[in-house]
Amino acid sequence: MSVKLLAFAQAADGLGCRERAIDCAPEETPRAILARLAPALDPATLRVAVDGAYADWDTPVGAAAEIALIPPVSGG
Amino acid sequence: MEKHIAFTESAIVVPALALPSREIGACVEFSGIVRETEHDRALAGLHYEAYEPMATRELARIFDELHAAHPCAAVVFIHRLGWVPVGEASLFVRVLAAHRGEALRFLAAAIDRMKADVPIWKSVAART
Numbered sequence: 175m176s177v178k179l180l181a182f183a184q185a186a187d188g189l190g191c192r193e194r195a196i197d198c199a200p201e202e203t204p205r206a207i208l209a210r211l212a213p214a215l216d217p218a219t220l221r222v223a224v225d226g227a228y229a230d231w232d233t234p235v236g237a238a239a240e241i242a243l244i245p246p247v248s249g250g
Numbered sequence: 251m252e253k254h255i256a257f258t259e260s261a262i263v264v265p266a267l268a269l270p271s272r273e274i275g276a277c278v279e280f281s282g283i284v285r286e287t288e289h290d291r292a293l294a295g296l297h298y299e300a301y302e303p304m305a306t307r308e309l310a311r312i313f314d315e316l317h318a319a320h321p322c323a324a325v326v327f328i329h330r331l332g333w334v335p336v337g338e339a340s341l342f343v344r345v346l347a348a349h350r351g352e353a354l355r356f357l358a359a360a361i362d363r364m365k366a367d368v369p370i371w372k373s374v375a376a377r378t
Contacts, residue, residue, distance in 0.1 A: 182299060223304055248372045249300070249341070249365060
């Protein structure tokens with residue numbers, strides 16, 4: 175299935191782009207996707223969001239439409 | 251509780267005060283201003299980006315949670331995106347409540363929660 179992968183702030187530097195379409199299986203986890211597509215990015219330094227909500231790195235993405243790589247936030 | 255959450259690429263315009271009822275006794279406002287010095291570096295400004303749909307949803311969730319602990323009547327939240335020069339506001343928050351205690355506590359907690367969980371980022375260099 176095709177999923178939109180988003181990356182923000184320094185995660186975009188690590189991924190090499192801010193957005194790309196990826197192919198993955200429903201049983202694949204965000205951790206496995208990150209290791210496959212951006213092995214230089216350390217999941218310990220990022221959070222992941224699935225369809226706009228914080229998610230666990232080890233929960234399969236299921237029917238997700240959008241996965242986002244969330245580095246430490248710094249609004250305000 | 252009324253919640254108004256907005257992001258803008260333009261300078262923040264403080265909205266006119268609109269009281270949702272005649273029981274409002276406190277209006278607390280906060281503006282976050284971009285400082286010239288950060289980590290001993292002189293800056294011309296900061297660049298902000300957000301994952302807007304998620305940020306809006308997270309803020310609404312946080313405001314609802316805080317409302318349970320500090321009941322307030324309304325919150326207005328405006329965050330600027332893109333380039334913000336030194337001396338201009340990157341953030342405006344207004345909280346309306348019956349009493350100042352709830353409004354002040356809600357405001358302080360809302361900003362703390364935003365800085366911990368809401369997907370907004372600042373950087374010293376513009377990203378494209």
